Amino acid sequence: MRSENPNATQSITQVIAASSLGTLIEWYDFYIFGSLAVIIGQQLFPSDAGASALINTLAIFAAGFIVRPFGALVFGRLGDLIGRKYTFLLTLVLMGGSTFLIGLIPSYSSIGYAAPILVLILRLVQGLALGGEYGGAATYVAEHAPVGKRGFFTSWIQTTATLGLFLSLGIIVLTKNMLGSEAFADWGWRIPFLVSILLVGVSIYIRMKMHESPVFTKLKAEGKVSANPLKESFQKKANFKMVLLALFGATMGQGVIWYTGQFYAQSFLENTCKLDFNESRYILLWAILFATPFFVVFGSWSDKVGRKWIMLTGMLLGVICYRPIYQYFIDATNVREFEKTSLANVSEPVTERGLATNKTDSLITTTVVKTLASGMTFKEVKTETIAAGQIGSSSESAVAIKDVTLSSSTYIMVIALVFFQVLLVTMVYGPIAAFLVELFPTQIRYTSMSLPYHIGNGVFGGLVPFIATLVASFSGSTPLSGLWYPIGIAALSFVIGAVYINNRVDNNVMD
Amino acid sequence: MNALKKFLGLVWMLLGPVIILFLFMQASDKIGLAAEGIDRTNTTLQWSIIILIFIPICAGLVIFGYYAWKGEYEHLPESSSAL
Numbered sequence: 001m002r003s004e005n006p007n008a009t010q011s012i013t014q015v016i017a018a019s020s021l022g023t024l025i026e027w028y029d030f031y032i033f034g035s036l037a038v039i040i041g042q043q044l045f046p047s048d049a050g051a052s053a054l055i056n057t058l059a060i061f062a063a064g065f066i067v068r069p070f071g072a073l074v075f076g077r078l079g080d081l082i083g084r085k086y087t088f089l090l091t092l093v094l095m096g097g098s099t100f101l102i103g104l105i106p107s108y109s110s111i112g113y114a115a116p117i118l119v120l121i122l123r124l125v126q127g128l129a130l131g132g133e134y135g136g137a138a139t140y141v142a143e144h145a146p147v148g149k150r151g152f153f154t155s156w157i158q159t160t161a162t163l164g165l166f167l168s169l170g171i172i173v174l175t176k177n178m179l180g181s182e183a184f185a186d187w188g189w190r191i192p193f194l195v196s197i198l199l200v201g202v203s204i205y206i207r208m209k210m211h212e213s214p215v216f217t218k219l220k221a222e223g224k225v226s227a228n229p230l231k232e233s234f235q236k237k238a239n240f241k242m243v244l245l246a247l248f249g250a251t252m253g254q255g256v257i258w259y260t261g262q263f264y265a266q267s268f269l270e271n272t273c274k275l276d277f278n279e280s281r282y283i284l285l286w287a288i289l290f291a292t293p294f295f296v297v298f299g300s301w302s303d304k305v306g307r308k309w310i311m312l313t314g315m316l317l318g319v320i321c322y323r324p325i326y327q328y329f330i331d332a333t334n335v336r337e338f339e340k341t342s343l344a345n346v347s348e349p350v351t352e353r354g355l356a357t358n359k360t361d362s363l364i365t366t367t368v369v370k371t372l373a374s375g376m377t378f379k380e381v382k383t384e385t386i387a388a389g390q391i392g393s394s395s396e397s398a399v400a401i402k403d404v405t406l407s408s409s410t411y412i413m414v415i416a417l418v419f420f421q422v423l424l425v426t427m428v429y430g431p432i433a434a435f436l437v438e439l440f441p442t443q444i445r446y447t448s449m450s451l452p453y454h455i456g457n458g459v460f461g462g463l464v465p466f467i468a469t470l471v472a473s474f475s476g477s478t479p480l481s482g483l484w485y486p487i488g489i490a491a492l493s494f495v496i497g498a499v500y501i502n503n504r505v506d507n508n509v510m511d
Numbered sequence: 512m513n514a515l516k517k518f519l520g521l522v523w524m525l526l527g528p529v530i531i532l533f534l535f536m537q538a539s540d541k542i543g544l545a546a547e548g549i550d551r552t553n554t555t556l557q558w559s560i561i562i563l564i565f566i567p568i569c570a571g572l573v574i575f576g577y578y579a580w581k582g583e584y585e586h587l588p589e590s591s592s593a594l
Contacts, residue, residue, distance in 0.1 A: 241583050244575040500584045
C-alpha cells in the first residue's frame with residue numbers, strides 16, 4: 001500500500017516502521033530510568049537517605065516528564081517550520097546521547113551531590129527530546145495514512161510507548177539475570193543505558209533515508225508554512241480552545257490511565273506488596289505482551305465507530321475498577337496472614353554482620369525463607385542494630401518482608417489484572433494519535449497536538465508514581481490512598497470528554 | 512446539551528481555584544508535619560514542584576470553563592478553515 005502522496009516512493013509500511021522504531025527507542029531510553037528507580041536512588045543519594053532517596057529519584061524521574069511540554073513547544077515549532085523529518089531526527093540524537101551519558105555518571109560515593117544534579121540535567125534533556133519526538137512521529141505517519149485508516153496506521157506508533165517499556169524491562173531483567181543481583185546493583189544497571197547508543201545509531205540510519213511528510217512538503221511548496229506556529233496555536237482563540245479541550249477532555253485522563261496501568265501497577269507490586277524484583281517485572285512483561293495487539297485493534301475500530309467513546313470507556317473502567325484490583329493485590333500478597341494457617345516450611349536462618357549507615361553501630365541481619373502450603377515463598381529479614389560500645393545488648397530491631405513469590409494460581413490472576421489495566425491503556429491510547437491529528441490544521445499540527453499530549457502524559461500521567469507514592473506515605477493514609485489521584489483525574493477527564501468532545505472522524509487532514 | 516456545557520463551564524471556573532487552594536492547604540499541612548532537616552527540605556521541595564506545575568494547569572481549566580460558559584464549545588469546528 002502506498003501513502004497518499006503520488007510522488008512518494010516509500011510505502012506506508014516503511015513509513016510506519018521507520019517512525020515506530022525511533023519512537024520505540026526513545027521510549028526505551030525514557031523508561032529505563034523509571035524501571036531502575038530503586039537502584040539509581042541508592043547510587044545517587046547518601047546510603048542513609050532511606051525512603052527519601054526513592055522519592056527524590058522518582059522526583060528526578062518526574063522532572064523528565066514535567067519538561068516534556070516545553071520540548072513539545074520547542075520542537076513542535078521547529079517541526080512546523082522546517083519539517084517533521086529533521087526535527088525528529090534531532091530529538092533522537094538528543095535522547096540517545098543523554099541516555100548514554102546517564103550510564104556514565106559516577107555514583108554519590110565518588111562525586112557527592114554532583115551525581116544527582118548531573119543526572120537531573122540529562123533527565124531534563126531526555127524529557128525535552130521526548131516532548132519533540134512523539135508529535136512528530138504521529139503527525140508524520142498520520143499525514144502519510146490513507147483516508148479511513150488513520151486510526152489503524154497511527155495505532156502502530158501508539159504501540160511503541162508500551163513496547164519501549166517492554167524492551168526496557170526485558171533488557172533490565174536479562175542483564176540482572178546474567179550478572180547477578182550484586183553486580184547489577186553495583187555497576188550492571190549502567191548497561192541498559194549504554195546499550196541505547198547502539199539502538200539510536202540504527203534508528204538514525206533508517207530515518208535518514210525517509211522522505212519529508214507529503215502534506216508538509218505540499219504546504220511548503222505552496223508557501224503556506226506557518227510563520228509563527230506558537231502564536232497561531234495559542235494566541236488564536238479558535239485553536240487555543242481546542243488545545244484546552246484536547247488536554248482536559250482526552251489526554252489528561254489518558255495519561256493517568258497509561259501510567260497507572262504500566263508503571264504504578266509494577267511499582268505497587270514491588271514496593272507495597274513486596275514482590276520479588278523479577279516477579280513484578282515478569283508480571284508486567286506478560287501483561288504487556290498479551291495486551292499490545294489491542295492498540296491496533298482499538299485504533300482500527302476507532303476508524304469505524306469514532307475515537308471518543310472508545311477512549312472514554314477506557315477511562316470510566318479505570319475509575320470503577322482500580323480500587324478493587326489493587327485491594328486484590330494487597331489481599332493476595334498478605335503473607336503475614338497466610339503464614340498463620342498455612343506455613344509449610346522455614347529455611348535455616350542465614351546471619352550476616354556489618355556496619356550500620358552511621359559507620360559505628362553494628363548490624364546483625366538474619367534471613368529466613370518461608371514457604372506456604374500454596375507454594376508462595378517470602379523472605380523474612382530481621383535486622384538488629386547494636387549501638388557502638390554495647391556489644392551483647394541490641395538497641396533496635398526490625399522485621400521486614402521481601403522477595404515474595406506467588407503461587408501459580410495467584411500469579412496468573414495478578415497477570416490477568418495487570419493485563420486488564422494495560423487493556424484499558426490500549427483503549428485510551430490506541431485511537432488518541434488519530435484523534436489529536438484530526439483536531440488541528442497542518443500548519444500548526446505538530447505544535448498544537450504536542451502540547452496537550454505532553455501535558456496530559458508528561459505532567460498528569462508522569463506524576464502518577466510520584467504523587468501516588470507521596471500520598472500513600474502520609475500519616476493516616478492506606479496503601480490504596482495513592483489511587484485517588486489517577487481516579488480523580490480520569491473521572492474529571494471522562495466528564496469533560498463526554499460532554500464536550502465530538503465523535504466525528506475527520507477524513508481530511510490535508511487542510 | 513448546550514445548557515449543560517454552559518453550566519459545567521461555571522463548575523470548571525470554580526474548580527481551578529479550589530484545586531489550588533486544596534494543594535496549598537495540603538502543602539502547608541504536610542510541610543508542617545515533616546521533621547526538621549533533610550526531611551523538611553525534601554517535603555518543601557516536593558510540594559513546591561507540585562504547586563508550581565498545577566497553577567498554570569488550573570489557570571487553563573478556568574479559561575476552559577470561561578470558554579464553555581461563553582458557548583465556545585456549542586459547535587466544534589468541522590474543518591481547519593473554521594479554526
